[in-house]
Amino acid sequence: QQPVQSPQAVILREGEDAVINCSSSKALYSVHWYRQKHGEAPVFLMILLKGGEQKGHDKISASFNEKKQQSSLYLTASQLSYSGTYFCGTRGSNTGNQFYFGTGTSLTVIP
């Protein structure tokens, strides 16, 4: 039931764009996105709720396709500070069931 993310790893040059996908085998109520830098705790980026889409940052946005049980995170004009591991987090209902984190995507931005 753990969401699967793709790609597992990606290397970008500054200014390039990237897309990270999160796919679940279960119906989703909401999707969270987090970024974790090496040696640090995960940091919340944004939530996407069923029936809507929420953008957390100017150059980092996301979409949520309820029918396909998928979410995608879009990073545009990447900066060095974007490097880290990105996790999606999902749950099938608002308060019930477990909250599952995805398998993670390692993103490295190089000069």
Place this chain on the structure above:
Amino acid sequence: KAGVTQTPRYLIKTRGQQVTLSCSPISGHRSVSWYQQTPGQGLQFLFEYFSETQRNKGNFPGRFSGRQFSNSRSEMNVSTLELGDSALYLCASSARQGTNYGYTFGSGTRLTVV
């Protein structure tokens, strides 16, 4: 505003011992969740507490237990430690129960079992 505080930051224990980890959520946050993070398994859900009640539990053996106090502080206990319990244990708090609110994570407790 203080963040999520986890103590201790590092622990070294021997197989068979037990350990208690502590988490103080952001002031006003009533929901606390615990996760185990390992290189091979990623972030695995342990428990979720809200208003002193365990709302959800992950697929971990009964050696893993937790509780939440009236001030929303939470503890988790692992008894009869095994080598495989070595991991980073992360606590996250949220303003309310439910996934409409983002989680704020603490810096974690790095547990090493030898």
